Amino acid sequence: MTESRIGVGVDVGGTTVKLGLFSERGELLKKWEIPTDHTDDCANLIPDIAASIRGTLSREGIGFERLMGAGMGVPGPVQADGYVEVCVNLHWKNRYPARELSELLSGIPCYLANDANAAALGEAWRGGGSGAKEAVLITLGTGVGGGVIMNGHIVPGRHGLGGEIGHMHVRDDEAEQCNCGGYGCLEQVASATGIVREAKRVLASTEEHSRMREKGDGLTARDVCDLGREGDPLADRVMETVGRYLGLAISHIALTLDPEVFVIGGGVSRAGEYLRNKVQKYYDQFTPISRNRGRVVMASLGNDAGIYGAVRLILPDL
Amino acid sequence: MTESRIGVGVDVGGTTVKLGLFSERGELLKKWEIPTDHTDDCANLIPDIAASIRGTLSREGIGFERLMGAGMGVPGPVQADGYVEVCVNLHWKNRYPARELSELLSGIPCYLANDANAAALGEAWRGGGSGAKEAVLITLGTGVGGGVIMNGHIVPGRHGLGGEIGHMHVRDDEAEQCNCGGYGCLEQVASATGIVREAKRVLASTEEHSRMREKGDGLTARDVCDLGREGDPLADRVMETVGRYLGLAISHIALTLDPEVFVIGGGVSRAGEYLRNKVQKYYDQFTPISRNRGRVVMASLGNDAGIYGAVRLILPDL
Numbered sequence: 053m054t055e056s057r058i059g060v061g062v063d064v065g066g067t068t069v070k071l072g073l074f075s076e077r078g079e080l081l082k083k084w085e086i087p088t089d090h091t092d093d094c095a096n097l098i099p100d101i102a103a104s105i106r107g108t109l110s111r112e113g114i115g116f117e118r119l120m121g122a123g124m125g126v127p128g129p130v131q132a133d134g135y136v137e138v139c140v141n142l143h144w145k146n147r148y149p150a151r152e153l154s155e156l157l158s159g160i161p162c163y164l165a166n167d168a169n170a171a172a173l174g175e176a177w178r179g180g181g182s183g184a185k186e187a188v189l190i191t192l193g194t195g196v197g198g199g200v201i202m203n204g205h206i207v208p209g210r211h212g213l214g215g216e217i218g219h220m221h222v223r224d225d226e227a228e229q230c231n232c233g234g235y236g237c238l239e240q241v242a243s244a245t246g247i248v249r250e251a252k253r254v255l256a257s258t259e260e261h262s263r264m265r266e267k268g269d270g271l272t273a274r275d276v277c278d279l280g281r282e283g284d285p286l287a288d289r290v291m292e293t294v295g296r297y298l299g300l301a302i303s304h305i306a307l308t309l310d311p312e313v314f315v316i317g318g319g320v321s322r323a324g325e326y327l328r329n330k331v332q333k334y335y336d337q338f339t340p341i342s343r344n345r346g347r348v349v350m351a352s353l354g355n356d357a358g359i360y361g362a363v364r365l366i367l368p369d370l
Numbered sequence: 371m372t373e374s375r376i377g378v379g380v381d382v383g384g385t386t387v388k389l390g391l392f393s394e395r396g397e398l399l400k401k402w403e404i405p406t407d408h409t410d411d412c413a414n415l416i417p418d419i420a421a422s423i424r425g426t427l428s429r430e431g432i433g434f435e436r437l438m439g440a441g442m443g444v445p446g447p448v449q450a451d452g453y454v455e456v457c458v459n460l461h462w463k464n465r466y467p468a469r470e471l472s473e474l475l476s477g478i479p480c481y482l483a484n485d486a487n488a489a490a491l492g493e494a495w496r497g498g499g500s501g502a503k504e505a506v507l508i509t510l511g512t513g514v515g516g517g518v519i520m521n522g523h524i525v526p527g528r529h530g531l532g533g534e535i536g537h538m539h540v541r542d543d544e545a546e547q548c549n550c551g552g553y554g555c556l557e558q559v560a561s562a563t564g565i566v567r568e569a570k571r572v573l574a575s576t577e578e579h580s581r582m583r584e585k586g587d588g589l590t591a592r593d594v595c596d597l598g599r600e601g602d603p604l605a606d607r608v609m610e611t612v613g614r615y616l617g618l619a620i621s622h623i624a625l626t627l628d629p630e631v632f633v634i635g636g637g638v639s640r641a642g643e644y645l646r647n648k649v650q651k652y653y654d655q656f657t658p659i660s661r662n663r664g665r666v667v668m669a670s671l672g673n674d675a676g677i678y679g680a681v682r683l684i685l686p687d688l
Contacts, residue, residue, distance in 0.1 A: 186528055188626075200626060202520060209628025210504055211662045216625045221618060221656040224542065233658035300539060304622045307534045308506075308518060310527025338539040340551035344529045 058114055059366055060105055060122040062153075063167060063358030064088065066141040069101060072359035073108065076120065078178060078367060082112065083359060093143035102156035121161035123365030124150055125170030125358045129212035134164045163365040167358055169206040169215060172199020174361030175315045179353035186311035189351070190217055190298070192320035195231075196239040196246075200309065204369070218243070220304065222297045241297050244273035244320055251276045251290045262286035277323035291323070292330055299334025306335070306345050317351030324350060376432060377684050378423055378440040380471075381485060381676030382406065384459040387419060390677035391426065394438065396496060396685060400430065401677060411461035420474035439479035441683030442468055443488030443676045447530040452482045481683040485676055487524040487533060490517020492679030493633045497671035504629035507669070508535055508616070510638035513549075514557040514564075518627065522687070536561070538622065540615045556619050560612050562591035562638055569594045569608045580604035595641035609641070610648055617652025624653070624663050635669030642668060 056076055063070040065088060072083040086104050089096045101124075109116055126149060128139030134150045150164035165173070168191060176187035185204050191197040196218030200207040207214045218239035219232045226236035228249075240246045248271055251264055263284050267275050279287035302314050316328065332348055339345060353360055374394055381388040383406060390401040404422050407414045419442075427434055444467060446457030452468045468482035483491070486509060494505035503522050509515040514536030518525040525532045536557035537550045544554035546567075558564045566589055569582055581602050585593050597605035620632050634649065650666055657663060671678055 202525070207520070207627060210630045210664060211628055211660060213625055213628035213660060213663055216628075216659060219657070219659045220622050220625050234656065301622075304538050304619075305626050307531055307538050308623050308626055309525060310529055310531035310534075312528045338552065339537070341534060341537045342529060342531060345531055346528060 055115070055118055057120040058109075058118045059120050059363045061359035061361070061363030062101055062105075062122060062124040063170065063362055064097070064101075064124060064126045064142070065167070066127060069097070069104075070355065070359050071101070071104060071108070072356070072363065073112070073114070074360075074363045074367075076367065078360075078364070080356065080360070082108070083356065084108065088142075090143070097142065098149060098152045099156060102153055105157065116158070119157070119160055121163070121366035122150075122153060122157065123163050123165070123170070123362035124153060125165050125167035125362045127167045130164050130166045130169075130208065131212070132208065136164070161366055165206055165362065165365055166199075166208065166212075168197035169199040169208060170361035170365070171197075171317065171357040172201055172215065172315070172361065173206055173364050174353055174357035174359070175317060175351050176201040176313075177204075177364050178360050179357055180315040180317070180349040180351045181313045184312040186309065186346075187313045187315055188215070188217075188302075188305050188309065188311050188346075189315045189317055189357075190301070191351075192242055192244070192298075192316065192318035194244055196237075196243045197318075200311075202309070202311075217301055217305070220301050222300050238297055238301050242294050242320070247273040247276050247290060247294055247320065250293055251287065254286050254290055258286070260286060273320055274322070277320065277327065281323065281326040291327065294320075295327060295330025296334045298331045299336075300338050302331065302335045302346075302348065303338035306339055307341075311346045313346050314348045315351050316348065317353075317357060321350050373433070373436055375438040376427075376436045377438050377681045379677035379679070379681030380419055380423075380440060380442040381488065381680055382415070382419075382442060382444045382460070383485070384445060387415070387422075388673065388677050389419070389422060389426070390674070390681065391430070391432070392678075392681045392685075394685065396678075396682070398674065398678070400426070401674065402426065406460075408461070415460065416467060416470045417474060420471060423475065434476070437475070437478055439481070439684035440468075440471060440475065441481050441483070441488070441680035442471060443483050443485035443680045445485045448482050448484045448487075448526065449530070450526065454482070479684055483524055483680065483683055484517075484526065484530075486515035487517040487526060488679035488683070489635065489675040490519055490533065490633070490679065491524055491682050492671055492675035492677070493635060493669050494519040494631070495522075495682050496678050497675055498633040498635070498667040498669045499631045502630040504627065504664075505631045505633055506533070506535075506620075506623050506627065506629050506664075507633045507635055507675075508619070509636035509669075510560055510562070510616075510634065511636040512562055514555075514561045515636075518629075520627070520629075535619055535623070538619050540618050556615055559615050560638070565591040565594050565608060565612060565638065568611055569605065572604050572608055576604070578604060591638055592640070595638065595645065599641065599644040609645065612638075613645060613648025614652045616649045617654075618656050620649065620653045620664075620666065621656035624657055625659075629664045631664055632666045633669050634666065635675065639668050 172189035198217035490507035
């Protein structure tokens with residue numbers, strides 16, 4: 053009997069690189085991390101990844117010939133042919149990172165994707181989407197990212213804007229400017245940063261008691277979520293606003309693509325059912341045309357979504 | 371030399387059925403219409419279509435053996451396998467119309483699509499999209515319809531809501547209810563009906579002079595477009611509102627799917643560059659994240675978009 057083949061998923065972040073060994077059927081066998089070396093504009097990064105994969109295979113007693121390929125997610129726009137024009141966080145310009153990795157791994161197939169898109173693919177495949185062929189992931193972190201999966205494949209978009217849900221204009225009465233140059237983007241209210249900002253606005257607008265005030269300048273999005281869930285009325289009002297605009301954005305996507313499932317991920321998604329119920333309420337309100345439409349679920353892979361999605365890029369159709 | 375093969379495109383409407391004979395390469399060779407016979411819940415409709423195709427081939431001296439297939443667009447939701455649960459305008463229930471047509475045409479391949487989706491495919495392929503692989507059509511007629519094309523294929527959506535752009539909530543300050551049950555849908559402002567309604571509101575809100583007043587109750591969307599283009603300030607203000615919400619909806623879609631091109635069709639699109647420029651202005655305003663994104667063009671096939679898209683369903687990849 054021949055030994056089964058192995059795939060590698062790599063999720064390159066600004067601080068650490070997450071790696072995972074997977075069976076051909078997509079089971080995570082081992083995961084580990086290495087630091088992201090920024091020396092000389094990250095010149096060592098791809099060699100570090102290749103060496104770490106070879107070293108781990110060796111330590112695990114897995115012959116290199118069993119390696120079927122590696123998928124890699126990177127924090128920047130990736131063109132269809134794997135070209136990265138610029139990746140600010142990694143100081144990359146005009147590179148084909150997957151080709152470089154392949155050369156260092158004896159020519160095995162290596163594919164590249166944007167990290168948010170890879171995470172979406174991971175959640176669609178093995179996470180909250182649990183096998184959905186069409187899924188849209190909305191990641192609520194420092195910013196709001198997203199990824200669109202159709203027919204089991206990432207939709208990067210013709211100009212790399214596919215899944216840039218965080219910059220949908222949802223709020224007309226927003227006077228502050230978003231990083232993108234717009235006003236009233238989803239990210240301005242539904243990201244961790246946005247939630248804190250909204251909370252501070254609400255607190256400034258009233259004398260009403262709220263336990264959020266006890267946190268002072270150290271107030272975090274997590275505090276707002278937790279206090280809202282525990283019944284603090286002002287914190288709940290903030291989360292209601294977050295739910296409204298998330299529900300609206302999901303409604304827009306449902307009426308464009310009509311995917312099977314929407315997956316809410318990122319740190320803010322730890323708010324769980326409390327947030328999901330609010331999102332669902334406004335999604336229903338803004339999409340009365342049919343009750344028969346994509347469901348909203350919470351992500352389930354946490355920080356592993358990226359390596360799952362990355363390895364999925366090189367696995368055969370399962 | 372063998373004679374080239376022929377495809378048929380059929381666009382079934384509530385009043386007439388449009389038909390077209392096309393070359394294998396997609397050139398329209400002949401088009402014609404037959405009335406939609408509503409007798410006995412449209413029992414004669416598919417037989418009429420089959421007979422008309424056979425009759426026309428015969429009159430044109432084209433042997434039936436050259437017929438490679440027929441595509442058909444119908445005014446209602448179509449499931450992926452060609453099943454029509456209900457089609458209100460044609461009194462259909464639980465039918466497979468393309469199978470019925472195929473049986474009456476000696477078993478040639480026949481495929482079915484929703485008519486708005488077929489029109490989108492036609493415009494993407496041979497109309498304003500001129501060969502785009504990803505295109506989104508927005509049809510401004512009595513209502514606002516749409517269709518999404520990805521990779522040269524229709525995206526019907528998992529529950530048939532793909533391209534239901536007309537029911538995107540875009541306007542918070544709308545107190546009147548849309549047919550869908552929502553408030554502030556794109557259709558309420560950008561359809562022919564919506565434009566007239568908006569114009570009447572603007573006229574009622576001011577004593578200001580406008581040539582729209584001369585039209586009285588007979589005011590049409592075309593009047594509003596024409597007068598706006600000719601410089602009537604109030605009509606122009608109405609069209610500015612239309613452009614704003616269309617531009618906003620297009621921005622939402624660009625940040626989800628990022629298609630190559632947006633095609634604006636339907637009767638209202640006769641407003642041409644005057645409307646296109648307004649849409650572009652707000653699309654730019656709401657999508658400052660990148661200048662590199664899908665362009666906005668006007669549809670160019672008029673009433674033929676449906677037969678082009680229908681025949682495309684059965685042509686090989688060109």
